[in-house]
Amino acid sequence: MKVPDTTALPRGPRPSAATVAAVLAAVFVDEPKGVEVVERVTSIYESTFGLEIVTCRFATGTRRVLLKYGAPQHANVSSADHRGGLVREAAVYDSLLDRLPVRTPQLFGSVRLADGRACLVLEYLEGAHRLQHSSDLKAYERAARWLGEFHATAALELRPALWPGRLAGGSTIPTYDLEYYTSWAARTREAQAQLCGQNMWLSELCDRSSDAMAPLVEQPRTLIHGEFYPSNILCHGTDVCPVDWETAAMAPGEIDLAMLTSGWIGSARDNLENAYIAARWPEPACDQVSRLQHVLAAARIYECLRWLGDAHEREFKVRIDVLDVLRVAGRAVGVLA
Structure with missing residues (x-):
């Protein structure tokens, strides 16, 4: 099997710093001192979906999370119904994976961006x-x-x-x-x-x-x-x-x-x-x-x-x-x- 060539696949624009800050604030709303964005780095695994590793400063210290952005105009949703986009992925985490004793990256939350794209905030597994x-x-x-x-x-x-x-x-x-x-x-x-x-x-x-x-x-x-x-x-x-x-x-x-x-x-x-x-x-x-x-x-x-x-x-x-x-x-x- 060859390595995927994803250069032609559609991705939306890189969200602004203000948008990323708003996403994190919405997901980590219970953080007593809020969340500060320290650094943003595009993941080497970015393909159909935009992937960003975001270093965040919380009251308890600094850690990294993974932001995953949906494709524009729902281009990632298949008419054959085998791909449901990030909305379905978030629902799978919430409704199915949370019920099972399996190890997967934690989904902290999902947010709909102003341009209609879904954004998932996921656990970043250091060293994986x-x-x-x-x-x-x-x-x-x-x-x-x-x-x-x-x-x-x-x-x-x-x-x-x-x-x-x-x-x-x-x-x-x-x-x-x-x-x-x-x-x-x-x-x-x-x-x-x-x-x-x-x-x-x-x-x-x-x-x-x-x-x-x-x-x-x-x-x-x-x-x-x-x-x-x-x-x-x-x-x-x-x-x-x-x-x-x-x-x-x-x-x-x-x-x-x-x-x-x-x-x-x-x-x-x-x-x-x-x-x-x-x-x-x-x-x-x-x-x-x-x-x-x-x-x-x-x-x-x-x-x-x-x-x-x-x-x-x-x-x-x-x-x-x-x-x-x-x-x-x-x-x-x-x-x-």
Whole structure:
């Protein structure tokens, strides 16, 4: 997988010093002596969303927070409903993540700027780095274990009897169904007409997308991150701290696992999958591994079609493995010869 090329993605203007001061004052309204902005530095991880590391002086001392700014005119909200923008991300923190015993950066608050953009004020984890910058398989295995535990806990804690099914503010979280999955086949055919013409098997896979992704519909749903790529996972010591929750949805957990293991092959990928299985199902049924592989193949088809069919993803540089992954997965679910 290549590094994202985000130079063409829309971002709003850098907020003024007065705007940042007003945001912090609104979020930390209970601070007895207010908040003083000491320094502002653009984060190296800024992409679709503006990201600023802001050093603040509080009555108790100085610390840094992360300000995350939405794109102008809601350009970050997808018509396919898999990206809900920062408003949905804030609601996911407030309504879902706060209910679960998981480590994620704390959301201190959210504010709507005068130009309509949302702004989140988040905990800044000193010394953390993105998993994508690590070559240590053990770090990836920790992420796989975190993911398995997260999916198991979310499936239990967010079942209908315990969770009303709505996010803060009355909005809803997407629930993936067959119509949603197959929409990506149609988007791929439209966006990649030349590629489909050059690879008839890809056109066939799009034609049979209902069969190809049926295993996902048959699986129990849990809360998923929705883009559980290494670029969205912070390593803070030995803690795993996923960020960027705007794509959270109710769907099979294997989708997140397919994204985490994208680009891995052979025994290394097996190790990640086994770490996930051990964390999610401490005493798995004897056929759990074979079932997982079947569902994972369908999840990889979805992940690749979403990559090919999403206008946002096409801003990324070419993923050289995507056709190979699709073809192998298509054979695994029985829709390609």
